Amino acid sequence: MKIYDLFRLCVSNLWKRKLRSVLTVLGVMIGTTSIVVMISIGVGLENIQEEQISSYMDITTIQVYRTWGDENAAKLDEESLGIIKKIDHVKAATPYFSYYFDVGDYSNYRMTSGRYTYSGSVYVVDLSMMADLGYELADGRWPTAKDENVIMFNENGPYNFIDSTKETWSSGAYDSQGNKKPLPVDPLRKRISMQVQYNQFDETGNLKTYSGDIRQHKLTSPGIIKGDSSKDYGQAIAYIDYKFFANLKEEYYKVNGLKMTNNDKMFDQVYVKVDDIENVADVEAQIKELGFDTWSAEQMRGQMSDMMQTVQLVLGALGAVSMLVAAIGIANTMVMSIYERTREIGVMKVIGCRLGDIRAMFLTEAACIGMIGGICGLILSHSLSIVVNIVMSSMMGSTGDISQIPLWLDLLGFGFSILVGIISGISPANRAVKISALSAIRQE
Amino acid sequence: MEEVVSNQDKKVIIKVEGIRKVYNLGQEKVIALDNIDLDIYKGEILCIFGTSGSGKSTLLNMLAGLEKPTRGSVMIGKTDITKLNESQLALFRQKHIGFVFQSYNLLNIMTSLENVAMPLMFKGIDKKTRNRAAKKMLKEVGLENRLNHKPNQMSGGQQQRVGIARAFVGNPKIVFADEPTGNLDSKTTIEVMELMCRMSKEHEQTIILVSHDPEIANYADRIVHLIDGNIKSIKVNDKNNRNEGKENEE
Incomplete structure (x- = not known):
């Protein structure tokens, strides 16, 4: 099966169950946003601190x-x-x-x-x-x-x-x-x-x-x-x-x-x-x-940097909790989808769909949910980041942006959301692969 | 068991030897197929005929590699399909086998053109080529003006014709049809059966038909009568006989 066909099939299947797809994507979006925004604050704090140190040494x-x-x-x-x-x-x-x-x-x-x-x-x-x-x-x-x-x-x-x-x-x-x-x-x-x-x-x-x-x-x-x-x-x-x-x-x-x-x-x-x-x-x-x-200044900076990394890690972990919920959401959506499509999967197998393609189909769908959620999450993160910076600078005066999203964080958020999609899709996809062609035909 | 005629001059495409299938239902053992030996020839239309519970669907599943027998072998060409694993079977089906279902089993998210092109998509053929082949197939089954209809916008007869086009599109050696007309009225049944017979004759393809309906069985070249998991008889159904049957009906 061609990759192009895999994607087309994936899009039309997601589109067919619009509401459910959107809700699942929403979960990933919130998960990605909470991770990215949390880490962006950690990055912002570290950069502000570094700027302060380098301004006098x-x-x-x-x-x-x-x-x-x-x-x-x-x-x-x-x-x-x-x-x-x-x-x-x-x-x-x-x-x-x-x-x-x-x-x-x-x-x-x-x-x-x-x-x-x-x-x-x-x-x-x-x-x-x-x-x-x-x-x-x-x-x-x-x-x-x-x-x-x-x-x-x-x-x-x-x-x-x-x-x-x-x-x-x-x-x-x-x-x-x-x-x-x-x-x-x-x-x-x-x-x-x-x-x-x-x-x-x-x-x-x-x-x-x-x-x-x-x-x-x-x-x-x-x-x-x-x-x-x-x-x-x-x-x-x-x-x-x-x-x-x-x-x-x-x-x-x-x-x-x-x-x-x-x-x-x-x-x-x-x-x-x-x-x-x-x-x-x-x-x-x-x-x-x-x-x-x-x-x-490294000795001083090193200690502060270690502390800041811990802060970033803690903030990221807080964000990761909602990503975990989103992952469960994806898995749930995929399992439901496979239950509904048992017959369809069986038919595909009977008319010559290979097992790898069945697995690829469901993994693509899960990855797609993750990716769309990730992109939406990044858009939301950048918007939120701007809002947070405006609010904080008006409250505390201009000490620099407290929420900063560097490119690596964008890439991390994007990659992570796709990864979460794929990981959540593995078990449902394996379930789909195991569906017997025969039972799919019998079920009437 | 009485064998009426044997076709010595024809080439065997499926050779079934000593097939037995036992289902374990709790404590009880149910023998679905007892001991089946059968040769199926290239280009023939074979009907597996029997009442419900005779084991005819089980036999079809064995022949198509959807189920493994308890013992015995099914040789298709030089391959013993009972020895293949799941992914080898999927590849084997993709290459050599077409399937027509009683309940059509078309994908509702796709148009009839896409449904017919699907087996070719699984083979990795590009969209342009496979759509051309699918269009040609739909024209052959008389649905050239229904290319972009979804299955739920078509009648049962039309859906089954899409199903037939899908089964034949990859030019398989063997097409299996499990009660292909079970959900159709008698007029449509005749249309569908004649379509299938015509298509298989054009490309010298083997059709294996499962039915409980003697009218349907009448379209076959040979009829294998199954009772309680054993072959009771194999009848050769010559052309005159078939025409006679039709005349009688009218």
Whole structure:
């Protein structure tokens, strides 16, 4: 028997018993709707929560710390950075630690532009990784391999330049009226330079004078990085390339007559960006195995996600109860239909219908009821979801949609309703197959 | 048991050997068929004749593979159908057997065209081809202007003609007819019987007819008379005889 014929026969049989078919479909529709809507609320809650977490922290970043004080501990240096970069699903890895530059004598480095001196945080990073870490440009371009002595500011970073003759610290980007002030130094146009400081003191606490010359490094600033509240706490920051900084550090030790140990060459901290949230836990575990301490939002998120999955499961199970009732409805309808059609089935067998076709006929009918119920249920679910979201947002303010139906949930609902149809149809279909051709003819 | 004539020159299509059927009704055993041996020839019309309870319907069921005998074999061609399982039997029926029922047994949700085309649908023949064959068949039984009528819009005689068209549409080797005219008046009975005989002769098909009515039996080439599960006689019914019978009736 051709599939086309199977479907045509199925449709005309369902159509012949319209009322009963519609009632059974209604049951499946309610079952599908209750499952889909319940799970959609679970999905909505999880997404709202995830949005909230990612609004104040980058959830795909792992922070790796240097182990202090233990000589035998794993060394967070260029070599380990290379190993970390090779772990699967690692999108980018960069040294990531900060220094505070200021105008005072204790600052080891000084960055100046004309009469302005930088007084604020400087983050030591691999600038070539910034785009992969999720930083965006506000202006200019990312540095290339040709650029030397690179420093980049984020949008508020240049406000850390202060006129040391007038101010002792930065007064920020906004004036007292809340308007943005003009930039003290435009990094894309003004010349900026960097110098290590000689800050050795004598016994009485007075700064010693340095006899030699200290080199002025001319800095390149090819672009401005966009400010992002989820990164670096939304601070005003300058980012300096870690290789350039390593040279500066070496220079500082030399100028000050200090001996540089291997420990001094290590990174305080490394940031690792993972391609997807789902892989964060796995990558983090691998880094821990290398012997480093780590932190990521994953630990927190993982617990919340587990909880949310339980919520989804419970909600789905509640919905499944009505699907079970619908399944019983389908089975009942099919059994009734087979009782009524005993003779018809017998006749079909006598005139050459094969057993497989009889079974296929009834399974198709049951699957069809499931499918139509599923489609109607999805339409109803989407409508209900819209209503729930409107009602909830008007009650609780806009915190995002509380009921969300992703595509996978649509497919799940659709597939599940067909599956329920088929499963409910199996036993009745087998009953139909067992009907004896003979008794069908005798019954008169 | 008296065998009048044997047709040596004809080809045997069904060979029944030592069929016995016993029903267990509670403690009691009912012997429906005692011991039946029978050869049925290709292209003949055979009537299994007997009163109710003689075992004629049981024999038909055995021949058509609807029921298994307690012992004995039914060879159709080279196949012993008593050895086939349910799905093999379904396939066998699909290929070789047509069936005409007393109560027509047409599907009410379908038109007469669809009813006739149904056995071909089960064979997996596409709609266009099978509808062409069904249309041709309905024309042969004189219902070319009833193609799209549902069974409940037709008279008994018309319904049975649809039933006959359905039985013959797949060009089966053997057509079984269980009291095909049992629900029809005498005028329609004659029409239906003549139709069946004509169609079977045209395609050299074997018809096995079950009836308790001597008028019907008269249409057959041979009449097997069954009493209490045994063959009492097998009579050859030649053409002259049949015409005589008709004249007598008028």
